Amino acid sequence: MAWDPAQYGLFEAARARPGHDLIAALPPCKPATVVDLGCGAGKLTMALANRWSAAEVAGIDSSSAMLGRAALLDARVAWELGDIRHWTPKAPVDVLFSNAALQWVEGHGTLFPRLLRGVAPGGVMAVQMPRNFASPSHTLLRQLAEDGPWAAALAGKLREAPVHDPAQYYDWLAPIAAHVDVWETEYLHVLDGPDPVLEWTKATAMLPVLETLQGAELADFTERYRAALAAAYPRRADGRTLFPFRRLFMVATRAS
Numbered sequence: 195m196a197w198d199p200a201q202y203g204l205f206e207a208a209r210a211r212p213g214h215d216l217i218a219a220l221p222p223c224k225p226a227t228v229v230d231l232g233c234g235a236g237k238l239t240m241a242l243a244n245r246w247s248a249a250e251v252a253g254i255d256s257s258s259a260m261l262g263r264a265a266l267l268d269a270r271v272a273w274e275l276g277d278i279r280h281w282t283p284k285a286p287v288d289v290l291f292s293n294a295a296l297q298w299v300e301g302h303g304t305l306f307p308r309l310l311r312g313v314a315p316g317g318v319m320a321v322q323m324p325r326n327f328a329s330p331s332h333t334l335l336r337q338l339a340e341d342g343p344w345a346a347a348l349a350g351k352l353r354e355a356p357v358h359d360p361a362q363y364y365d366w367l368a369p370i371a372a373h374v375d376v377w378e379t380e381y382l383h384v385l386d387g388p389d390p391v392l393e394w395t396k397a398t399a400m401l402p403v404l405e406t407l408q409g410a411e412l413a414d415f416t417e418r419y420r421a422a423l424a425a426a427y428p429r430r431a432d433g434r435t436l437f438p439f440r441r442l443f444m445v446a447t448r449a450s
């Protein structure tokens with residue numbers, strides 16, 4: 195995926211907030227090792243490194259563009275190009291963190307227990323993923339992808355529900371966890387600017403479309419999606435746009 199750190203950074207505060215909420219939900223601990231999977235441009239990795247300044251902290255990401263931004267932040271963190279699908283820790287880690295990344299990886303039924311097995315006894319795995327795939331931002335994108343001259347090119351590129359029901363994650367993690375806490379929060383992001391939901395999704399959900407279509411076809415797709423989003427997310431009286439966004443959180447403590 196052609197991740198664009200500048201586009202992703204447009205709504206930095208709103209995007210980072212669930213990550214900070216996840217960090218705040220971590221139990222008190224003094225980890226020696228912390229890993230941030232899908233660390234992106236590294237801002238949350240830095241928050242982890244600042245919280246535990248004595249810990250060895252690594253940020254793993256498969257996008258060299260995102261990691262390039264992260265590498266500018268701080269040399270205390272080991273920034274590593276890597277793919278979560280094949281990642282295993284050299285030694286069990288004390289805090290395994292992932293914000294808004296694992297929804298891009300398939301096979302959660304095997305991935306999540308495998309990741310928790312990489313956590314040291316008594317250590318924690320903390321994950322946040324969007325669970326807004328039934329929201330207009332995503333349903334309109336999928337409908338449009340299926341209904342136009344681009345349908346064949348886009349077939350199978352937009353996944354319908356990459357994130358499962360909350361209870362499913364409990365069932366996958368509980369057999370090897372001492373404690374599993376799963377919850378959801380729906381944020382009401384307040385966005386500035388023209389077409390902010392389009393600008394938001396251009397950095398994430400729309401990436402498969404941006405990678406596949408080109409030229410006039412991409413311009414046509416984008417304009418139709420923009421118009422549909424503008425109707426679904428009308429501007430408020432103050433000119434801003436409200437973007438409801440449901441997210442799934444989990445913090446699992448590895449059994450001793």
Ligand SMILES: C[S@@+](CC[C@H](N)C(=O)[O-])C[C@H]1O[C@@H](n2cnc3c(N)ncnc32)[C@H](O)[C@@H]1O
Binds near residue numbers: 213233236238256
């Ligand atoms: C939405 S960004 C989130 C970045 C960061 N965690 C944050 O909250 O700001 C998702 C990140 O996951 C990374 N990613 C997606 N699939 C990945 C994979 N299979 N292996 C490693 N990184 C992956 C992307 O490159 C991207 O940087």
